[in-house]
Amino acid sequence: MEALAARLSQLDSQVEGAIRVVMFYDTLMRRRVDLPALARASASLAECVAGLRLHGTGRVIRFAPDGREAPAPPSPASTTTPITLDEEEIGTVWLERSGAPGSLDPVLLDRLAIAAAAVVERYGPARTTMADPALVELAISSDSDEAARARALRLLGFAADLPVRVVAVRSPLPLDRVGTLLCPSRPVKAAPLADVGIILATTVDQDRIPAGVRAGIGAAESPDRSWREARTALRFTTSRRPVLHYAGLGALALLAQVPEDAARDNADVAAMARVAGDPGDLETLETYCAAGSLRRAADLLHLHHSSVARRLEQIGKTLDLDLTDPTGLMRARLALTAWQLLND
Incomplete structure (x- = not known):
């Protein structure tokens, strides 16, 4: 692998170099390497720091060209490419090159992103935003006992020690897109429930809610109560007030009763x-x-x-x-x- 990287660094033909980059990642994928190995090999090939982040878990992997983990803080990315799986963006790969981007950097990152998606799918479950509606409903139902709710949240990918916020939305955009925008770097799951979309997230950045989307945000830490609050807040939204926190309704929430x-x-x-x-x-x-x-x-x-x-x-x-x-x-x-x- 190191020998191939050394040969690639001496290529003069961009076309030949692109072909060999493809071959390089084909070899890695045949060897079924994991994500750290992908990042390490990419850094060696690119001769600069290579990084990878998965949105669903917030996991960040960075390696330097010498094969060691890159020191923090990270340098600004010189080139980035999204990792997509089943037409959903699940992460990002990048290079931290101090100078101008190399001519083969886009090809390298494209193949790295494809390889990373294959690793996530192989060793999954895939960290996609969309979730089984039945599992989401179990997590937010007032009829679920705490053990069943905790198990549902665990299966959805939420750690036991993390709070889960609930957002009720009506959106012309796909739910997975809204969920990724709301919580870009932490666990987030979305599912349709009757005529309302529901998003479960560990954090909610309301400033990232896109135009045209109406959203009610629950305040309670318990997912079942937070869902009721989020649904109530959604009812109070208007075109002039498309996003509302339940806590901000105060006594107005009584009108919903x-x-x-x-x-x-x-x-x-x-x-x-x-x-x-x-x-x-x-x-x-x-x-x-x-x-x-x-x-x-x-x-x-x-x-x-x-x-x-x-x-x-x-x-x-x-x-x-x-x-x-x-x-x-x-x-x-x-x-x-x-x-x-x-x-x-």
């Missing part, structure tokens, strides 16, 4: 349904309730404040409320939220 029949029979909620018949009026009221002031609402709607004032006056007549009065505004906010929950 109001029986649907009682909510529909309420006069303010019934009037809100009439307002919702006009999308423009509904947007105006939603913006005004969120902004808390006429001028701020006008700025958000890109309208003159007098136009917004006229709309709000008409909406107030429909609701039989004075929206400039604090009590009237509070009733409108509660009625709007209750109506949104009914139409979730």
